[in-house]
Amino acid sequence: xxxxxxxxxxxxxxxxxxxxxxxxxxxxxxxxxxxxxxxxxxxxxxxxxxxxxxxxxxxxxxxxxxxxxxxxxxxxxxxxxxxxxxxxxxxxxxxxxxxxxxxxxxxxxxxxxxxxxxxxxxxxxxxxxxxxxxxxxxxxxxxxxxxxxxxxxxxxxxxxxxxxxxxxxxxxxxxxxxxxxxxxxxxxxxxxxxxxxxxxxxxxxxxxxxxxxxxxxxxxxxxxxxxxxxxxxxxxxxxxxxxxxxxxxxxxxxxxxxxxxxxxxxxxxxxxxxxxxxxxxxxxxxxxxxxxxxxxxxxxxxxxxxxxxx
Numbered sequence: 001x002x003x004x005x006x007x008x009x010x011x012x013x014x015x016x017x018x019x020x021x022x023x024x025x026x027x028x029x030x031x032x033x034x035x036x037x038x039x040x041x042x043x044x045x046x047x048x049x050x051x052x053x054x055x056x057x058x059x060x061x062x063x064x065x066x067x068x069x070x071x072x073x074x075x076x077x078x079x080x081x082x083x084x085x086x087x088x089x090x091x092x093x094x095x096x097x098x099x100x101x102x103x104x105x106x107x108x109x110x111x112x113x114x115x116x117x118x119x120x121x122x123x124x125x126x127x128x129x130x131x132x133x134x135x136x137x138x139x140x141x142x143x144x145x146x147x148x149x150x151x152x153x154x155x156x157x158x159x160x161x162x163x164x165x166x167x168x169x170x171x172x173x174x175x176x177x178x179x180x181x182x183x184x185x186x187x188x189x190x191x192x193x194x195x196x197x198x199x200x201x202x203x204x205x206x207x208x209x210x211x212x213x214x215x216x217x218x219x220x221x222x223x224x225x226x227x228x229x230x231x232x233x234x235x236x237x238x239x240x241x242x243x244x245x246x247x248x249x250x251x252x253x254x255x256x257x258x259x260x261x262x263x264x265x266x267x268x269x270x271x272x273x274x275x276x277x278x279x280x281x282x283x284x285x286x287x288x289x290x291x292x293x294x295x296x297x298x299x300x301x302x303x304x305x306x307x308x309x310x
Contacts, residue, residue, distance in 0.1 A: 004299030
């Protein structure tokens with residue numbers, strides 16, 4: 001049995017998976033914001049509670065393997081958490097502290113990497129050699145899985161496409177909006193949910209969210225259609241740069257904006273001129289496991305048994 005933990009800023013979700021990928025149990029608790037020690041205790045308590053709920057299925061077995069998806073990364077230089085927007089995690093040896101609290105090894109990975117691993121293991125990218133997982137929501141994250149393994153990279157930033165400049169910027173896209181990373185014109189400042197809402201306002205619309213923009217476009221609202229067309233063009237340029245570098249078999253979308261159905265038809269029709277190939281066979285698909293992919297991917301940080309077919 002494997003337990004995955006999705007360590008978010010407002011909630012912590014845990015899931016237990018059997019060896020064949022079946023969900024055995026799931027629990028969610030509020031995250032103790034701003035307090036590192038309380039966070040460690042909360043995660044350990046959630047693992048214990050999930051194991052208790054699964055005791056009948058896990059009877060006679062060893063303690064479950066535990067993987068944790070975090071909103072940041074482990075610095076290869078120091079072993080400390082870095083880049084976490086849950087800032088109270090930064091500068092701590094979270095993996096070591098969780099291992100001590102639980103009395104067993106714990107594996108940690110960036111939450112976008114967990115999303116990509118989930119979809120590559122038994123989701124929309126199952127059996128594909130190279131999978132790029134994209135989360136488009138409050139931010140714009142990504143993860144790369146090759147041969148069933150997450151590509152972390154020398155700097156632990158593999159897949160962080162959101163903090164590259166928007167490719168081939170047009171005159172009205174330069175220098176671009178400021179990004180929290182300190183630069184301007186990052187892909188995230190054009191493709192996140194807040195970015196789409198901001199662009200709608202720039203076109204003269206009121207303050208509405210991405211879901212309402214998509215709904216209005218579906219009702220033939222001209223301003224909403226124009227806004228989504230701009231978004232799709234930017235998305236095509238941005239994702240084409242990923243195709244040119246890693247040439248994925250499948251690109252899987254997750255996050256709130258992945259529910260905009262027209263993206264899956266429109267973006268592949270637009271990316272061709274930006275891809276260095278006579279044709280593009282990469283598939284753009286929606287995540288099979290939806291909001292559960294991150295927590296499932298955390299569980300799959302411990303690889304599935306060889307007998308499992310996905």
